[in-house]
Amino acid sequence: MFNASLKQLSDQLAEKKISSTELTTEFLKRIKQLNSEYNAFITVNEEMSLDQARSADQMIAAGQASALTGIPIAQKDIFCAKGWLTTCGSKMLSNFVSPYDAGVIERFNQVGAINIGKTNMDEFAMGSSNETSYYGLVKNPWDLSAVPGGSSGGAASAVAARLAPGATGTDTGGSIRQPAALCGISGIKPTYGLVSRYGMIAFASSLDQGGPMARSAEDLALMLNVMVGFDPRDSTSLQRKVEDYARDLQKPLSGLRIGLPKEYFAEGMSKDVECAIEKALDEYRKLGAETVEISLPNASLSIPVYYVLAPAEASSNLSRFDGVRYGHRAKSYSDLGDMYRKSRAEGFGPEVKRRILIGTYVLSHGYYDAYYIKAQKLRRLIAQDFTQAYQQCDIIMGPTTPTVAFNLGEKSGDPIQMYLSDIYTSAANLTGLPAMSIPVGFGNKNRPIGLHIIGNYFMEAQMLNVAHQYQQVTDWHLKSPV
Numbered sequence: 239m240f241n242a243s244l245k246q247l248s249d250q251l252a253e254k255k256i257s258s259t260e261l262t263t264e265f266l267k268r269i270k271q272l273n274s275e276y277n278a279f280i281t282v283n284e285e286m287s288l289d290q291a292r293s294a295d296q297m298i299a300a301g302q303a304s305a306l307t308g309i310p311i312a313q314k315d316i317f318c319a320k321g322w323l324t325t326c327g328s329k330m331l332s333n334f335v336s337p338y339d340a341g342v343i344e345r346f347n348q349v350g351a352i353n354i355g356k357t358n359m360d361e362f363a364m365g366s367s368n369e370t371s372y373y374g375l376v377k378n379p380w381d382l383s384a385v386p387g388g389s390s391g392g393a394a395s396a397v398a399a400r401l402a403p404g405a406t407g408t409d410t411g412g413s414i415r416q417p418a419a420l421c422g423i424s425g426i427k428p429t430y431g432l433v434s435r436y437g438m439i440a441f442a443s444s445l446d447q448g449g450p451m452a453r454s455a456e457d458l459a460l461m462l463n464v465m466v467g468f469d470p471r472d473s474t475s476l477q478r479k480v481e482d483y484a485r486d487l488q489k490p491l492s493g494l495r496i497g498l499p500k501e502y503f504a505e506g507m508s509k510d511v512e513c514a515i516e517k518a519l520d521e522y523r524k525l526g527a528e529t530v531e532i533s534l535p536n537a538s539l540s541i542p543v544y545y546v547l548a549p550a551e552a553s554s555n556l557s558r559f560d561g562v563r564y565g566h567r568a569k570s571y572s573d574l575g576d577m578y579r580k581s582r583a584e585g586f587g588p589e590v591k592r593r594i595l596i597g598t599y600v601l602s603h604g605y606y607d608a609y610y611i612k613a614q615k616l617r618r619l620i621a622q623d624f625t626q627a628y629q630q631c632d633i634i635m636g637p638t639t640p641t642v643a644f645n646l647g648e649k650s651g652d653p654i655q656m657y658l659s660d661i662y663t664s665a666a667n668l669t670g671l672p673a674m675s676i677p678v679g680f681g682n683k684n685r686p687i688g689l690h691i692i693g694n695y696f697m698e699a700q701m702l703n704v705a706h707q708y709q710q711v712t713d714w715h716l717k718s719p720v
């Protein structure tokens with residue numbers, strides 16, 4: 239049961255071979271048994287999950303089921319869910335039980351999916367290793383001495399360890415794709431604006447985007463069908479025609495032009511990663527695709543640009559955590575200012591404080607033009623590179639990460655090294671382009687490697703087709719660490 243794909247479980251539910259109550263009970267048991275090993279979940283609430291499962295069974299009996307009815311989904315603890323502790327991995331929100339549902343949670347609830355628990359994550363989604371969580375680090379099921387990636391490390395670990403068939407993640411600079419790559423699963427960050435940010439605790443609003451994480455492209459398509467949709471409560475939500483993201487899965491790839499950015503295939507990528515990516519590209523050529531060299535001359539600026547803009551937005555977004563209406567409040571203080579200072583000093587961890595300091599600095603009088611405005615200009619240039627590249631190709635490929643998962647503790651003392659984990663992923667957030675990662679092999683110490691696929695705006699169905707066709711002729715996505 240635990241190795242079955244989300245699609246297979248969905249079929250079994252529809253054929254009434256199993257009930258959602260049974261399925262949910264089994265996954266809850268497995269989480270209870272194994273979570274102490276991985277620390278993938280912050281909160282599990284058997285009663286609430288089973289309540290949902292019973293309603294799902296009623297929906298199925300009444301003939302109102304769709305693909306995700308009755309399916310357990312692990313929800314990143316950045317999504318507010320009514321009645322659930324919603325911590326965002328922070329002490330600041332360690333006492334926050336959400337009074338409302340995020341747009342994404344609402345959409346899962348409407349189709350009768352089960353919230354199987356809230357997953358661990360880097361504090362306020364700031365990190366690439368899940369080591370900044372107030373709730374402790376998460377382990378990579380492939381190797382317990384390796385990081386799972388971050389910030390959606392709990393989600394990736396849970397899916398890889400078969401604690402859930404699918405999970406939600408959020409991606410501001412790579413937080414869906416990098417942990418997916420490091421844990422050997424699939425994940426997609428949709429085009430900016432497709433998935434509602436309402437109730438998704440804000441990190442850097444112009445970059446944040448929610449998306450699904452699962453084992454296969456086919457499963458991602460089913461989840462995306464539920465997650466995407468206009469939400470008037472998110473001012474950047476896009477109003478578009480409803481799409482079926484699974485519609486093109488079976489299309490042959492002949493004639494597909496894959497762009498390979500020469501800047502991504504230069505030094506920086508480790509040998510084992512390069513080798514797996516080359517093999518994956520050979521597979522695509524066998525499937526009828528052709529590869530063309532392209533150039534993204536400003537791509538190398540993505541990390542510096544990201545680390546000006548993301549902290550700038552974070553410093554503003556996180557000012558709401560002041561100890562007044564919700565979240566952590568210091569026990570003793572002398573006046574209002576003192577309460578703000580003490581509550582924030584106690585509630586935020588070191589990485590979050592570092593980001594707030596950087597963000598406040600680049601937005602301050604005298605530095606705003608030199609850093610913030612400059613970064614915005616470069617952001618536009620990076621986007622133009624992609625627009626030009628898409629005149630020569632249909633889709634772009636490269637490595638998701640420069641190396642396989644690093645060891646726990648290896649980079650936690652060196653923020654700059656940690657920031658470089660997102661060297662290939664952050665451009666998709668700066669441009670708003672959709673991007674995904676799929677497993678394509680193993681490297682150093684037998685740790686997983688991810689192929690990064692960047693599509694043009696709104697080309698999610700095509701990207702899932704491209705990923706699915708590869709997964710029809712290879713079995714990396716079926717490999718299990720447990």
Ligand code: GLN
Pocket residue numbers: 363364365366388389408409410411412413414441548660
């Ligand atoms: N690793 C990046 C950071 O620390 C990206 C995180 C994310 O995508 N949420 O900011």
